[in-house]
Amino acid sequence: xxxxxCCDENGLKKGPWxxxxxxxxxxxxxxxxxxxxxxxxxxxxxxxCGKSCRLRWTNYLRPDIKRGxxxxxxxxxxxxxxxAIGNKWSAIAKHLPxxxxxxxxxxxxxxxxKKLIQMGFxxxxxxxxxxxxxxxxxxxxxxxxxxxxxxxPWDDHAARMQAEAVQAAKxxxxxxxxxxxxxxxxxxxxxxxxxxxxxxxQEQIGLLSPPQMSSLSSLPSPSLLESISGQDxxxxxxxxxxxxxxxxxxxxxxxxxxxxxxxxxxxSVEGENGTPKTLLLSENSLPPLTDFPISNLGDMCSTSSxxxxxxxxxxxxxxxDEQFLTEFV
DNA sequence: AAGAATCCCAACCGCAAGTTG
DNA sequence: GCAACTTGCGGTTGGGATTCT
Numbered sequence: 001x002x003x004x005x006c007c008d009e010n011g012l013k014k015g016p017w018x019x020x021x022x023x024x025x026x027x028x029x030x031x032x033x034x035x036x037x038x039x040x041x042x043x044x045x046x047x048x049c050g051k052s053c054r055l056r057w058t059n060y061l062r063p064d065i066k067r068g069x070x071x072x073x074x075x076x077x078x079x080x081x082x083x084a085i086g087n088k089w090s091a092i093a094k095h096l097p098x099x100x101x102x103x104x105x106x107x108x109x110x111x112x113x114k115k116l117i118q119m120g121f122x123x124x125x126x127x128x129x130x131x132x133x134x135x136x137x138x139x140x141x142x143x144x145x146x147x148x149x150x151x152x153p154w155d156d157h158a159a160r161m162q163a164e165a166v167q168a169a170k171x172x173x174x175x176x177x178x179x180x181x182x183x184x185x186x187x188x189x190x191x192x193x194x195x196x197x198x199x200x201x202q203e204q205i206g207l208l209s210p211p212q213m214s215s216l217s218s219l220p221s222p223s224l225l226e227s228i229s230g231q232d233x234x235x236x237x238x239x240x241x242x243x244x245x246x247x248x249x250x251x252x253x254x255x256x257x258x259x260x261x262x263x264x265x266x267x268s269v270e271g272e273n274g275t276p277k278t279l280l281l282s283e284n285s286l287p288p289l290t291d292f293p294i295s296n297l298g299d300m301c302s303t304s305s306x307x308x309x310x311x312x313x314x315x316x317x318x319x320x321d322e323q324f325l326t327e328f329v
Numbered sequence: 330a331a332g333a334a335t336c337c338c339a340a341c342c343g344c345a346a347g348t349t350g
Numbered sequence: 351g352c353a354a355c356t357t358g359c360g361g362t363t364g365g366g367a368t369t370c371t
Contacts, residue, residue, distance in 0.1 A: 015364095016339075038356070054357080055340065090359060105360070106338050 013047045017056055021046060025053055026061050059102045066098025070107055078104060078112060083126040 017025075028044035034057065037050035046053060059065075070078075074096055081092045089101035089108075096104065116123040 014341075036356080050356085051342095052340080058358095059339070087360065101359075102339080109361095110337055 011047070012041075012049050012052075014052070017060075021048070022056070022061060025056060029057060029061075059100045062100075064098055065100065070099075070111075074099065075112065078108065079126075082108065082112075086124065 024044050024046055028040065032043070034040055034054070037054045040046075040050055040053050041048050044053070048056075077095055078092055081088075081095060085091055087105075087108075089105045093099055093101040093104050113123040116126070121128055
């Protein structure tokens with residue numbers, strides 16, 4: 001299994017392709033097929049290595065390539081498949097006709113990954129991140145729901161659902177705290193916060209707007225953490241939440257539904273119009289955080305895909321009133 | 330208006346699996 | 351079975367485009 005020597009050859013052109021080169025490559029392949037990629041450049045009159053030609057063809061020149069923005073449907077498919085198989089871009093691309101693995105990979109890295117991170121989900125596991133900083137954006141977004149509830153004259157049912165969502169968020173936040181506290185207790189020399197990769201930390205801190213940064217100073221004190229961890233609460237016994245891979249919107253097509261059937265859903269509920277909504281919940285999961293489409297949640301965060309509008313988040317003390325803490329502890 | 334920062338994506342790199350002789 | 355070679359894949363990067371200050 002030796003390495004390919006083709007790109008090691010000197011004198012071959014690299015970098016962006018010219019329209020002339022594209023033309024030559026297309027004409028040659030349309031006439032003769034690509035055959036051996038190694039031999040192709042010479043036969044086609046190109047001063048490129050075969051690998052470069054193959055990449056140019058498969059990622060750009062192939063006639064069946066679909067260009068333009070990814071649809072919600074495609075986004076759903078990518079999320080669903082990625083949650084099941086991870087960074088298998090070529091496998092994911094097979095489910096998206098006309099999209100290349102490179103295109104999907106780029107879309108993931110520039111959009112979807114950030115979206116998940118901003119919502120406090122681990123982009124690799126698609127589960128809520130248990131480290132403290134990772135949970136912040138998700139919780140902030142949920143806390144913001146309560147603010148909306150208080151500001152809008154919604155009906156009682158909707159308001160109750162929102163309040164329950166905030167309660168769930170609080171629970172999850174406390175879960176994070178307890179995880180942190182437990183690890184502090186188990187290992188005096190290191191805290192879970194200290195174990196967060198610095199890149200992750202920077203990423204999360206970078207996502208917080210200045211008001212949120214300032215509110216960090218009013219987070220629970222170490223003494224509170226101690227008092228919580230002193231309750232002999234086993235972190236593993238706390239409820240866990242798994243994000244539905246249909247995270248931003250419900251699937252809308254037969255294709256998406258078909259894909260859904262490829263992976264085992266952990267639960268389902270009936271949607272408003274009678275169509276079942278698939279929820280990927282773990283057995284010990286909390287109830288769904290909200291009863292409205294989670295896409296609303298995504299819209300409320302300050303993300304690059306949120307039409308550029310920024311939203312002022314509430315301060316942390318508002319999220320955790322004393323009554324709640326008393327009830328919980 | 331201009332420079333800085335950020336986003337985006339085409340293309341490259343290198344590894345590993347598959348194929349051939 | 352082995353080595354040379356080809357192909358496919360995923361991670362990373364460079365630089366143009368766009369947005370922000």
